Amino acid sequence: MEENNKNIQFKISDELIDNVEQLVDSRSDTKILELLNDLHHADTAEILEELKIEQATYIIKLLDSEKTSEILMELDDDDREKILSTLSAKEIAEEIEELDTDDAADIIAELPEERQEEVISKIEDEEHKAEIQELLTYDEDTAGALMAKELVSVNENWTVTQCVKEMRAQAEEVTRVHSIYVVDDADRLIGRLSLKDLLMASPRAHISTVYIPKVDYVKVDEAPDEVARVMQKYDLEAIPVVDENKTLLGRITIDDIVDVIKEEAEKDYQLAAGITQDVEADDSIIELTRARLPWLFLGLLGGIGAFLIMEGFHGAFQKYAVLFFFTPLIAAMAGNVGVQSSAIIVQGLANDDVKGSINNRLIKEMLLAALNGLILALFLFLFVWGYTKEIPKALAISVSLIVVIIVAGLIGTFVPLFLDKKGIDPAIATGPFITTSNDIFGILIYFWIAKLILNI
Amino acid sequence: MEENNKNIQFKISDELIDNVEQLVDSRSDTKILELLNDLHHADTAEILEELKIEQATYIIKLLDSEKTSEILMELDDDDREKILSTLSAKEIAEEIEELDTDDAADIIAELPEERQEEVISKIEDEEHKAEIQELLTYDEDTAGALMAKELVSVNENWTVTQCVKEMRAQAEEVTRVHSIYVVDDADRLIGRLSLKDLLMASPRAHISTVYIPKVDYVKVDEAPDEVARVMQKYDLEAIPVVDENKTLLGRITIDDIVDVIKEEAEKDYQLAAGITQDVEADDSIIELTRARLPWLFLGLLGGIGAFLIMEGFHGAFQKYAVLFFFTPLIAAMAGNVGVQSSAIIVQGLANDDVKGSINNRLIKEMLLAALNGLILALFLFLFVWGYTKEIPKALAISVSLIVVIIVAGLIGTFVPLFLDKKGIDPAIATGPFITTSNDIFGILIYFWIAKLILNI
Numbered sequence: 001m002e003e004n005n006k007n008i009q010f011k012i013s014d015e016l017i018d019n020v021e022q023l024v025d026s027r028s029d030t031k032i033l034e035l036l037n038d039l040h041h042a043d044t045a046e047i048l049e050e051l052k053i054e055q056a057t058y059i060i061k062l063l064d065s066e067k068t069s070e071i072l073m074e075l076d077d078d079d080r081e082k083i084l085s086t087l088s089a090k091e092i093a094e095e096i097e098e099l100d101t102d103d104a105a106d107i108i109a110e111l112p113e114e115r116q117e118e119v120i121s122k123i124e125d126e127e128h129k130a131e132i133q134e135l136l137t138y139d140e141d142t143a144g145a146l147m148a149k150e151l152v153s154v155n156e157n158w159t160v161t162q163c164v165k166e167m168r169a170q171a172e173e174v175t176r177v178h179s180i181y182v183v184d185d186a187d188r189l190i191g192r193l194s195l196k197d198l199l200m201a202s203p204r205a206h207i208s209t210v211y212i213p214k215v216d217y218v219k220v221d222e223a224p225d226e227v228a229r230v231m232q233k234y235d236l237e238a239i240p241v242v243d244e245n246k247t248l249l250g251r252i253t254i255d256d257i258v259d260v261i262k263e264e265a266e267k268d269y270q271l272a273a274g275i276t277q278d279v280e281a282d283d284s285i286i287e288l289t290r291a292r293l294p295w296l297f298l299g300l301l302g303g304i305g306a307f308l309i310m311e312g313f314h315g316a317f318q319k320y321a322v323l324f325f326f327t328p329l330i331a332a333m334a335g336n337v338g339v340q341s342s343a344i345i346v347q348g349l350a351n352d353d354v355k356g357s358i359n360n361r362l363i364k365e366m367l368l369a370a371l372n373g374l375i376l377a378l379f380l381f382l383f384v385w386g387y388t389k390e391i392p393k394a395l396a397i398s399v400s401l402i403v404v405i406i407v408a409g410l411i412g413t414f415v416p417l418f419l420d421k422k423g424i425d426p427a428i429a430t431g432p433f434i435t436t437s438n439d440i441f442g443i444l445i446y447f448w449i450a451k452l453i454l455n456i
Numbered sequence: 457m458e459e460n461n462k463n464i465q466f467k468i469s470d471e472l473i474d475n476v477e478q479l480v481d482s483r484s485d486t487k488i489l490e491l492l493n494d495l496h497h498a499d500t501a502e503i504l505e506e507l508k509i510e511q512a513t514y515i516i517k518l519l520d521s522e523k524t525s526e527i528l529m530e531l532d533d534d535d536r537e538k539i540l541s542t543l544s545a546k547e548i549a550e551e552i553e554e555l556d557t558d559d560a561a562d563i564i565a566e567l568p569e570e571r572q573e574e575v576i577s578k579i580e581d582e583e584h585k586a587e588i589q590e591l592l593t594y595d596e597d598t599a600g601a602l603m604a605k606e607l608v609s610v611n612e613n614w615t616v617t618q619c620v621k622e623m624r625a626q627a628e629e630v631t632r633v634h635s636i637y638v639v640d641d642a643d644r645l646i647g648r649l650s651l652k653d654l655l656m657a658s659p660r661a662h663i664s665t666v667y668i669p670k671v672d673y674v675k676v677d678e679a680p681d682e683v684a685r686v687m688q689k690y691d692l693e694a695i696p697v698v699d700e701n702k703t704l705l706g707r708i709t710i711d712d713i714v715d716v717i718k719e720e721a722e723k724d725y726q727l728a729a730g731i732t733q734d735v736e737a738d739d740s741i742i743e744l745t746r747a748r749l750p751w752l753f754l755g756l757l758g759g760i761g762a763f764l765i766m767e768g769f770h771g772a773f774q775k776y777a778v779l780f781f782f783t784p785l786i787a788a789m790a791g792n793v794g795v796q797s798s799a800i801i802v803q804g805l806a807n808d809d810v811k812g813s814i815n816n817r818l819i820k821e822m823l824l825a826a827l828n829g830l831i832l833a834l835f836l837f838l839f840v841w842g843y844t845k846e847i848p849k850a851l852a853i854s855v856s857l858i859v860v861i862i863v864a865g866l867i868g869t870f871v872p873l874f875l876d877k878k879g880i881d882p883a884i885a886t887g888p889f890i891t892t893s894n895d896i897f898g899i900l901i902y903f904w905i906a907k908l909i910l911n912i
Contacts, residue, residue: 040690042689042690042691076809164655167655168655168656195651195652195655196651199620199623199624199651199655200624232711232714233498234496234498235498235711237693237710237711254693254710254711254714255688255691255693255710257714258688258710258713258714258717261714261717261718261721262717262721265717265718265721265722265725266721266803268725269721269724269725269728269799269803270799270803272725272728272729272799273728273795273796273798273799273800273886274792274795274796274799275796275799275800279800280800280803280804280807280809281800281801281803281804281809281810281817282804282809285820285823285824285827288800288824289824289827289828292793292796292824292828293828293831293832295792295796296789296792296793296796296828296832297832297835299785299788299789299792300785300789300832300835300836302785302788303782303784303785303786303788303789304785304836304839306781306784306785306788307781307782307784307785310780310781310784311778311781314777314781321770321780322767324766324777324780324781325762325763325766325767325770325780326759326763327783327784328759328762328763328766328783328784328787328895328899329755329756329758329759329760329762329763330759331784331787331788332755332758332759332762332787332791332891332892332895333752333755333756333759335788335791335891336730336751336752336755336888336891337748337752339729339730339887340729340730340731340748340751340752342729343725343726343728343729343730343731344729344731344735344736344737344744345737347722347725347726347736347737348736348737348738351736353532353736353737353738354737361737364741367741368741368744368745368748371741371745372745372748372749372752375749376749376752376753376756379753379756380756380760383760405752430729431795432792435788435791435792436788439784439788443784
């Protein structure tokens with residue numbers, strides 16, 4: 001039996017890729033089929049991503065659509081787009097026939113608009129076609145766009161035996177049965193039933209006597225991150241989707257929600273690093289520039305702002321050149337503190353565990369920043385004193401540092417809370433936005449306080 | 457029926473909290489039970505988190521352990537710890553009897569060491585106790601620590617009817633049946649069976665004729681993020697865990713993996729923002745300081761480094777003060793570019809899609825940085841020229857900027873790749889570590905190139 005068990009530690013070796021390339025180039029169809037036959041579609045997709053597009057397309061056309069449809073779903077968006085562009089509308093429609101409605105709709109939505117209609121018209125299964133067309137009508141950022149039409153539903157008036165019989169038919173089309181949804185005669189969701197419950201119920205019982213009337217559901221226009229929050233909170237593996245009248249429309253499964261959670265986290269991470277738009281290391285230089293340059297430009301403007309401030313204090317500080325040498329330190333500390341405090345707030349908001357008023361947050365951050373600032377300023381004071389032997393300068397620089405850190409912490413705490421209140425994604429506040437504004441405020445405060453202390 | 461359906465849009469209102477507090481303070485037990493009876497344990501946990509610890513403890517002691525065990529699992533670690541510290545070993549053991557083995561082991565592992573033994577000794581169900589003790593032996597960072605002992609397994613020699621009968625007994629204890637695992641006489645995992653397959657098979661058939669011999673599994677000492685990768689890649693909702701001999705030990709479900717994915721993403725996000733240790737907005741000032749101060753200290757040292765470099769170029773300050781006024785700009789750009797490029801690499805490494813050699817990466821980043829640098833430098837040139845009317849200065853500053861950006865991009869690309877090769881988590885490379893080193897390198901390169909161009 002050992003040989004039959006799939007080795008999940010599948011790793012692509014360079015030899016395997018070379019081997020596949022040679023087989024494709026020499027058109028050794030039987031050997032390709034033999035080699036790929038035992039592989040999981042996710043593994044085959046990994047191999048195709050290492051090949052040239054023509055080679056990958058050759059393999060896609062060679063395998064049958066039951067397999068290739070799943071492989072296509074696992075590919076990177078870019079690779080899939082390229083391969084699909086070489087297939088005819090008929091060929092794409094054949095792939096789509098094999099997919100669940102949610103995946104099918106996703107693939108069609110990715111096609112250039114002029115091809116979408118053509119591909120849809122070639123889908124032979126009329127029910128599948130209608131369901132896909134329905135899914136395409138939902139807005140991208142809603143539960144409707146995440147759901148699949150495949151589900152098992154039973155009428156409350158059926159008996160367990162009838163139900164099992166009906167289910168055998170329905171279940172053929174549903175890859176995984178999580179819950180059986182119970183509906184009334186008007187197709188409204190009224191409860192659920194687990195396979196386990198069904199297995200343990202008496203065959204003659206009516207569904208209405210055995211189903212569980214408590215059922216979680218989401219509305220079709222709910223936002224994906226709200227669906228994710230609900231499914232995580234209640235540990236659900238699937239959730240039914242209903243319309244305004246509670247008519248059962250579809251279901252969302254946890255694997256799609258895992259993707260939503262990952263995308264959310266990656267977007268926040270990229271925003272914190274100053275990268276807008278969803279890019280990957282393998283994207284083109286133009287795409288990467290488009291995602292990165294705007295934030296760099298913001299940083300440049302911030303730097304010019306800092307320059308203008310320093311220029312403004314130039315006259316006053318002829319005697320105090322040393323003050324200017326600490327501006328990178330001040331800017332760095334203001335930026336770091338701002339990013340830290342905003343990151344904690346952004347993460348707290350995402351996890352829905354920022355409690356209490358904005359004022360309490362600000363007071364706490366002020367105390368925290370004051371404590372950290374005091375420790376850091378003490379260290380800086382000792383360094384500047386030791387280096388310059390001048391207490392007033394050392395005092396001016398280190399007292400400024402404390403104030404700069406407190407203000408930076410307050411800005412870092414306030415801005416994401418403010419954005420969130422205004423309905424703007426607070427994640428844009430961690431990263432270049434906060435760093436840049438804190439650079440400017442930091443340097444301004446620094447010179448202003450130094451001026452006060454040194455009595456210039 | 458409408459009233460019976462749980463409203464998933466459950467939101468805690470201030471009135472609800474006030475109401476619960478008053479009921480607790482007036483010891484209105486019946487009313488508390490009435491109010492909380494219909495709530496999901498996750499919702500009840502949310503309410504308890506808003507109460508004082510004594511109030512929350514009062515409610516925990518009032519409800520029965522079937523409910524409270526689940527509520528305890530949903531609480532924040534800190535709140536749970538506080539509540540458990542007020543319970544006797546016997547009371548904790550009662551909660552634990554109600555929990556699945558994985559949750560039970562997690563709770564015991566959180567207790568102070570001296571209480572662990574005591575609580576375990578009070579668990580009455582000997583099988584449950586032995587299973588929990590087994591789980592406690594696995595290292596925290598392994599599949600073993602994530603798995604639960606609850607699963608449904610059947611012997612290959614059973615018939616479908618025998619199997620259904622056995623399963624009714626086993627399934628009582630298993631909240632969700634994902635797959636039925638098929639084992640041989642030596643308890644070695646040899647395949648799987650879905651409930652759907654079982655439902656559709658002839659009752660007289662032998663399991664050996666209907667089971668699927670392809671089954672994904674992980675070894676008990678596998679790392680959690682590898683388990684997460686496998687489950688995501690193959691879209692699994694549960695995966696069996698085996699030992700060296702393929703003996704079936706337990707299973708891991710997707711909800712635990714969702715937590716692993718979220719924790720991984722949050723850790724990376726916090727590292728990028730310069731926060732070590734897992735902290736939340738509601739943690740104490742001391743805990744937050746411990747997580748934030750080390751990185752701020754690193755920034756301070758970087759700032760002192762920048763100061764020393766500028767001091768070294770002090771002589772040039774009289775004639776070229778303007779150069780010094782651009783140091784925050786240079787430092788900010790070096791930091792931003794470094795964070796951007798490292799973030800893309802870190803994310804690519806996490807998603808396992810950084811392909812090709814380090815050299816190719818570096819060449820690509822160099823081209824990208826050169827392109828971005830050129831555009832930004834052109835803008836800066838025009839500004840400095842317009843402001844100072846001196847072409848050499850404008851040229852010196854903007855040419856330096858290009859070089860600084862290229863070097864910053866290369867450092868940002870190389871460091872995470874290097875750390876990854878050395879087996880160190882590359883996520884520490886995004887954030888203060890890169891910003892600080894890029895600040896110093898940036899300013900050094902800047903003055904060095906400016907000096908060359910201006911012939912100082």
